[in-house]
Amino acid sequence: MRRAVCSGSFDPVTNGHIDVFERASTMFDELIICVFHNVQKKGFFPIDQRVELLRQSVSHLTNVKVMSFEGLITDFMKKHDARIIVRGIRSVKDLEYEENEAYMIRHIEPSIDTIFLLTRPDYSFVSSSGVRELFRFHGDIHGLVPECVEQAMMNLDDRERK
Numbered sequence: 001m002r003r004a005v006c007s008g009s010f011d012p013v014t015n016g017h018i019d020v021f022e023r024a025s026t027m028f029d030e031l032i033i034c035v036f037h038n039v040q041k042k043g044f045f046p047i048d049q050r051v052e053l054l055r056q057s058v059s060h061l062t063n064v065k066v067m068s069f070e071g072l073i074t075d076f077m078k079k080h081d082a083r084i085i086v087r088g089i090r091s092v093k094d095l096e097y098e099e100n101e102a103y104m105i106r107h108i109e110p111s112i113d114t115i116f117l118l119t120r121p122d123y124s125f126v127s128s129s130g131v132r133e134l135f136r137f138h139g140d141i142h143g144l145v146p147e148c149v150e151q152a153m154m155n156l157d158d159r160e161r162k
Contacts, residue, residue: 002027004084004115007034007073011044012149013054014131016123020088023117025061028084033058034076035068044132049152057146074109085114090124 006024010017010033025031035050037043045053047068054066069076073085085105087098095116102114126144135141135153142150 001029003030003082004028006086016126024086031064033066056148089116090119
């Protein structure tokens with residue numbers, strides 16, 4: 001079985017992420033979306049809610065699972081017998097960052113490879129941090145995130161927007 005992992009904080013998941021998941025799901029027998037706790041970022045949504053929003057957002061993809069994990073991606077992948085990491089790339093800046101991450105992962109576990117999928121041009125400007133900032137200043141996030149995510153964000157009160 002060809003199993004791959006897409007990992008990230010997905011806080012919140014965007015339509016750009018969904019596009020990458022949809023395309024990656026056609027390349028593998030199983031795709032695991034893994035929500036990692038990023039210690040360098042303050043969470044907007046709790047991890048459990050991110051997992052649930054992701055599950056709703058990819059429910060149309062029958063070979064996709066959503067999980068969460070703390071620790072090294074290499075440990076997660078060994079536990080789930082996965083050898084491929086899929087990463088979405090929006091720009092050269094993303095590529096430089098992800099290239100270094102891929103080399104580090106390969107150093108830790110030489111059997112794991114990383115593949116990069118270019119984001120569709122119409123999503124190249126969409127990032128979770130950009131969506132959060134737009135939302136905090138009452139900008140229109142419609143079309144940037146799945147409907148369930150937009151609804152969850154709209155249900156937050158002004159204190160939670162910060």
